Amino acid sequence: MSETTHSGPMLAADGTPLKRSLARALRRQKLRALALIAPLLIFVLLTFVMPIADMLSRSVENDIVPDTLPNTVVALENWDPTTGELPGEDVYAAFAVDLVAAVDAKVHTRLGTRLNYENPGISSLFRSTGRDVNKWNLETDGPFKEKFIEADKDWGDIEVWKTLKRYSGHYTSGYFLNAADLENTATGIQLRPEEQRIYATLFIRTMWMSLLITGSCLLLGYPVAWLLANLRASTSNVLMILVLLPFWTSLLVRTSAWKVLLQQQGVINDLLVWVGLVDDANRLVMINNQFGTIIAMTHILLPFMILPLYSVMKTVPPSYLRAAKSLGATNWTAFWRVYFPQSVPGIGAGSILVFILAIGYYITPELVGGTQGVFISNRIAFHISSSLNWGLAAALGTILLAAVLLLYYVYDKIVGIDNVKLG
Amino acid sequence: MTDQGAADAFVLFDRVQKSYDGETLVVKDLNLSIAKGEFLTMLGPSGSGKTTCLMMLAGFETATHGDIKLAGRPINNIPPHKRGIGMVFQNYALFPHMTIAENLAFPLEVRKMGKSEREEKVKRALDMVQMGTFGGRRPAQLSGGQQQRVALARALVFEPELVLMDEPLGALDKQLREHMQFEIKRIADGLGITVVYVTHDQTEALTMSDRVAVFNDGVIQQLAPPDVLYEEPENSFVAQFIGENNTLEGVVKEINNGVALVQLDDGELIDCKPVNVSKPGERTRVSIRPERVEVNKARLQAGAHTLKAEVMEFIYMGDIFRTRLRVAGNDEFIVKTRNAPDQRRMQPGEQIEIGWLPTDCRALDA
Numbered sequence: 076m077s078e079t080t081h082s083g084p085m086l087a088a089d090g091t092p093l094k095r096s097l098a099r100a101l102r103r104q105k106l107r108a109l110a111l112i113a114p115l116l117i118f119v120l121l122t123f124v125m126p127i128a129d130m131l132s133r134s135v136e137n138d139i140v141p142d143t144l145p146n147t148v149v150a151l152e153n154w155d156p157t158t159g160e161l162p163g164e165d166v167y168a169a170f171a172v173d174l175v176a177a178v179d180a181k182v183h184t185r186l187g188t189r190l191n192y193e194n195p196g197i198s199s200l201f202r203s204t205g206r207d208v209n210k211w212n213l214e215t216d217g218p219f220k221e222k223f224i225e226a227d228k229d230w231g232d233i234e235v236w237k238t239l240k241r242y243s244g245h246y247t248s249g250y251f252l253n254a255a256d257l258e259n260t261a262t263g264i265q266l267r268p269e270e271q272r273i274y275a276t277l278f279i280r281t282m283w284m285s286l287l288i289t290g291s292c293l294l295l296g297y298p299v300a301w302l303l304a305n306l307r308a309s310t311s312n313v314l315m316i317l318v319l320l321p322f323w324t325s326l327l328v329r330t331s332a333w334k335v336l337l338q339q340q341g342v343i344n345d346l347l348v349w350v351g352l353v354d355d356a357n358r359l360v361m362i363n364n365q366f367g368t369i370i371a372m373t374h375i376l377l378p379f380m381i382l383p384l385y386s387v388m389k390t391v392p393p394s395y396l397r398a399a400k401s402l403g404a405t406n407w408t409a410f411w412r413v414y415f416p417q418s419v420p421g422i423g424a425g426s427i428l429v430f431i432l433a434i435g436y437y438i439t440p441e442l443v444g445g446t447q448g449v450f451i452s453n454r455i456a457f458h459i460s461s462s463l464n465w466g467l468a469a470a471l472g473t474i475l476l477a478a479v480l481l482l483y484y485v486y487d488k489i490v491g492i493d494n495v496k497l498g
Numbered sequence: 499m500t501d502q503g504a505a506d507a508f509v510l511f512d513r514v515q516k517s518y519d520g521e522t523l524v525v526k527d528l529n530l531s532i533a534k535g536e537f538l539t540m541l542g543p544s545g546s547g548k549t550t551c552l553m554m555l556a557g558f559e560t561a562t563h564g565d566i567k568l569a570g571r572p573i574n575n576i577p578p579h580k581r582g583i584g585m586v587f588q589n590y591a592l593f594p595h596m597t598i599a600e601n602l603a604f605p606l607e608v609r610k611m612g613k614s615e616r617e618e619k620v621k622r623a624l625d626m627v628q629m630g631t632f633g634g635r636r637p638a639q640l641s642g643g644q645q646q647r648v649a650l651a652r653a654l655v656f657e658p659e660l661v662l663m664d665e666p667l668g669a670l671d672k673q674l675r676e677h678m679q680f681e682i683k684r685i686a687d688g689l690g691i692t693v694v695y696v697t698h699d700q701t702e703a704l705t706m707s708d709r710v711a712v713f714n715d716g717v718i719q720q721l722a723p724p725d726v727l728y729e730e731p732e733n734s735f736v737a738q739f740i741g742e743n744n745t746l747e748g749v750v751k752e753i754n755n756g757v758a759l760v761q762l763d764d765g766e767l768i769d770c771k772p773v774n775v776s777k778p779g780e781r782t783r784v785s786i787r788p789e790r791v792e793v794n795k796a797r798l799q800a801g802a803h804t805l806k807a808e809v810m811e812f813i814y815m816g817d818i819f820r821t822r823l824r825v826a827g828n829d830e831f832i833v834k835t836r837n838a839p840d841q842r843r844m845q846p847g848e849q850i851e852i853g854w855l856p857t858d859c860r861a862l863d864a
Contacts, residue, residue, distance in 0.1 A: 398591035400578040402605035
């Protein structure tokens with residue numbers, strides 16, 4: 076029993092420490108396992124992790140200003156905007172040098188677009204001045220302050236220079252402020268004018284509509300999942316095909332079908348008018364609003380609720396219900412006290428799945444949402460593809476990601492993520 | 499058929515039939531009366547209708563035809579939760595999201611019993627199955643045997659007069675099963691409750707029951723106390739199903755004074771006790787228990803019948819020897835002999851003479 080009195084690390088038969096010996100024995104296995112998952116790992120890294128990292132960096136990145144106007148940024152450091160006076164000639168001279176270089180490289184319009192997000196009007200200022208600057212001689216044509224103001228009187232507007240100075244760093248909080256309906260003005264961070272506040276409304280709408288969709292999916296899906304889990308195998312297989320059928324149809328087709336059904340001259344309105352429930356002159360507006368979005372998205376996301384519910388209910392043996400009844404419980408008590416608590420993991424899984432899918436949904440709200448039923452993701456798409464304000468889109472996306480992670484965390488704290496079963 | 503009159507029966511199945519598909523009967527014309535305080539076992543192979551009978555009694559299946567009465571009251575239209583019958587399920591069906599104490603309190607809660615009374619009854623029920631200290635645990639934290647005890651306590655805690663058990667020991671290992679058989683019997687006798695117990699394990703049926711109903715093909719083949727069932731099977735299904743059994747096929751030659759002369763298929767003539775053969779010329783299966791066959795000529799009793807046999811295989815099983823013989827063309831003939839000091843170990847190929855008493859040899863239906 077010398078091992079028990081041995082105080083050092085356990086040794087293998089050849090005298091090497093047991094831990095090292097074990098690690099060496101397992102290394103080959105680990106390497107092989109790694110090689111097997113490497114393709115997926117690389118794929119996920121390239122298509123998932125890197126885009127997210129890129130999005131996160133884009134939401135705060137502001138290299139375009141210091142890169143395009145290196146001299147101006149340095150010169151502006153010494154200017155104190157609180158004095159209310161325009162910057163001195165040194166700033167204008169530096170700006171002239173930078174602008175000429177930028178025009179040569181044809182990047183001044185991009186800078187103009189970037190600064191236009193913060194101070195509308197700057198874009199055209201850069202474009203028009205860019206044309207004049209070409210003819211200037213940097214050696215002889217000073218002083219540039221007058222020349223700029225002569226080219227466009229807006230160069231004499233202190234707000235333009237304040238904007239330039241505020242956004243001269245490599246990183247900016249501007250996109251996030253914008254995404255939160257805030258703006259960074261000379262007097263500090265404050266709410267945007269009321270008519271410009273749209274994102275908070277959109278975020279809140281996205282959240283509560285997703286909640287509503289999750290709720291209606293649960294309400295509709297629970298009985299179906301119960302049937303699937305408790306009917307005879309042959310019948311439940313047919314039902315299961317019906318549940319999965321929508322997956323075999325294009326998302327666009329399903330969404331368009333709802334347009335056909337719900338529009339004012341559509342099937343449902345026609346039917347209601349024919350039955351006499353609705354007056355022909357007052358046909359119901361059920362599409363291109365929130366109602367349409369909720370109906371269509373509930374339909375599309377329903378399988379994502381039913382499947383996890385079904386797989387959890389399948390594991391609850393019918394003998395539990397029988398046991399409860401034999402112990403004297405009525406049908407309802409047996410369901411509520413015995414069956415329902417055991418289906419909670421399925422409710423959790425289905426709800427998380429549907430909610431997270433809904434919160435980022437894009438196509439359906441775009442098609443049937445009108446103006447009142449669009450989600451935050453539609454706005455993100457707009458900034459990606461139309462306004463080309465990728466920084467703002469990235470900031471909105473980051474906030475959305477953070478919100479989902481936060482909700483996930485809260486869910487974990489309240490219900491416990493161990494309680495989620497997908498099958 | 500029964501030794502109790504149908505009038506004072508506690509549980510009565512009266513001409514009960516059950517069909518699931520409308521084409522075949524799973525239970526065919528079942529008549530059964532169970533006395534108060536009786537431990538009755540329904541024994542049979544799977545698909546024999548025994549579980550269906552239990553489910554009809556519990557109220558989870560409805561009888562297609564006939565009446566089921568509990569304490570004189572027809573219960574066909576009473577829903578399960580109003581029947582007040584305790585039930586122990588095959589896989590215990592303990593509610594996994596409740597503690598043991600909550601599981602036991604459940605039937606009392608739905609009966610709107612006060613908290614202090616509830617707690618006292620739960621404690622008493624747990625003590626009865628020696629699980630008093632486990633009230634705060636969850637079912638998943640208990641072993642199979644412990645879950646079994648809790649399931650039993652839960653079925654008894656609301657003091658039902660009738661308790662149904664559906665193969666409750668099927669999931670336990672052999673040793674634990676034997677222990678629990680004894681335990682269930684002790685508790686049932688102590689409380690004086692009526693138990694209907696379903697199993698396919700004949701040892702379980704024999705050791706626990708007051709009476710055993712052997713089911714096959716939707717019909718009770720024999721309803722009798724365990725010793726009668728084993729020693730005097732009424733037909734060849736029961737003889738085959740209960741315990742080990744040797745059969746020799748033949749034709750009845752004559753029946754005289756309660757003794758049937760049977761000619762076996764290889765021409766040998768033997769005397770048997772006629773059970774369900776009635777006239778000469780009928781084909782029969784002669785049944786004899788392996789332990790009633792004597793291989794030691796010296797110990798053969800007077801009047802014993804002898805036959806030639808060839809040893810096929812000898813198996814040493816510790817307390818007994820199990821010898822496979824070829825007798826009258828049947829080479830699956832088993833003989834069990836006690837491992838006694840004077841007992842010889844036979845070698846395969848050996849020619850021996852075996853014998854038995856004609857009264858141990860029963861001529862049954864073919």
